[in-house]
Amino acid sequence: MKADQSLDCIGLYCPMPIVKTAQKIKELKQGEVLEVVADDKGIKLDMPAWCQATGHEFLGVEEEDGEIRVYVKKAHEC
Amino acid sequence: MAEREKLTIAVLSGDLERALAAFMLATTGASMGMEVSMFFTFWGLNIIKRNEGSIKSKGLMRKMLNLMNRGGSKRLKLSKFNMLGLGTWMMKRLMKDVNMPSIDEFITMAHEMGVKLIACTTTCGVMGIPPVEDTFRSEVTSLSGAAYFLNEARQSKVALFI
Numbered sequence: 001m002k003a004d005q006s007l008d009c010i011g012l013y014c015p016m017p018i019v020k021t022a023q024k025i026k027e028l029k030q031g032e033v034l035e036v037v038a039d040d041k042g043i044k045l046d047m048p049a050w051c052q053a054t055g056h057e058f059l060g061v062e063e064e065d066g067e068i069r070v071y072v073k074k075a076h077e078c
Numbered sequence: 079m080a081e082r083e084k085l086t087i088a089v090l091s092g093d094l095e096r097a098l099a100a101f102m103l104a105t106t107g108a109s110m111g112m113e114v115s116m117f118f119t120f121w122g123l124n125i126i127k128r129n130e131g132s133i134k135s136k137g138l139m140r141k142m143l144n145l146m147n148r149g150g151s152k153r154l155k156l157s158k159f160n161m162l163g164l165g166t167w168m169m170k171r172l173m174k175d176v177n178m179p180s181i182d183e184f185i186t187m188a189h190e191m192g193v194k195l196i197a198c199t200t201t202c203g204v205m206g207i208p209p210v211e212d213t214f215r216s217e218v219t220s221l222s223g224a225a226y227f228l229n230e231a232r233q234s235k236v237a238l239f240i
Contacts, residue, residue: 012177015106019187022109053083053110078111 001071003035014042018050028074036070043068084234085112091240092121093157100240101184108191117227119198124149126214133213140206151181189217197221
């Protein structure tokens with residue numbers, strides 16, 4: 001999936017990927033896509049939950065060799 | 079976005095693992111756009127005491143209590159497997175190994191994210207902890223009693239007691 005910006009969260013556990021995503025999303029423009037790369041499996045359920053709570057759009061998960069990529073579209077200014 | 083949802087956490091325990099859980103939830107809540115308040119009482123006050131200096135209290139029993147129960151984020155212990163500090167040391171090492179922030183870093187992070195840290199004045203009184211600025215860390219935003227906590231909790235979507 002194509003993304004406008006990427007956030008490296010390899011080696012980080014909950015809650016850091018979510019905390020960093022919340023900070024990073026502020027740098028994006030509305031409609032842009034953020035890719036978060038992580039290796040903590042918790043993110044697969046945490047990121048959709050974060051999107052549900054914040055109103056941003058969860059686009060999906062890609063997983064390869066233990067590397068998890070999740071995609072979030074910025075739905076509104078925050 | 080509509081009015082922000084509230085998360086209120088009462089932290090009674092001063093155990094390392096419970097403090098950690100409380101701050102993980104607080105920072106995650108703030109990341110989810112929630113308005114977060116943490117209310118510290120009893121042993122939980124140890125988490126927000128300054129690490130340096132001494133706590134000046136009045137009366138023999140309270141002086142003893144504050145000497146033996148000095149507190150400060152760096153002095154928190156695990157509730158299990160403390161083993162005279164060895165277990166706690168090991169757990170902190172393991173946390174560092176996986177890039178988990180320390181309680182100290184969590185407090186700074188929570189503060190920067192706008193989490194309100196509130197100390198309970200009643201337990202300060204009982205335990206002889208002077209509820210003044212030089213007792214607590216600078217991140218502590220205010221002092222209050224049970225009514226403030228309950229009023230926050232009443233308006234909160236999520237209220238937790240740790």
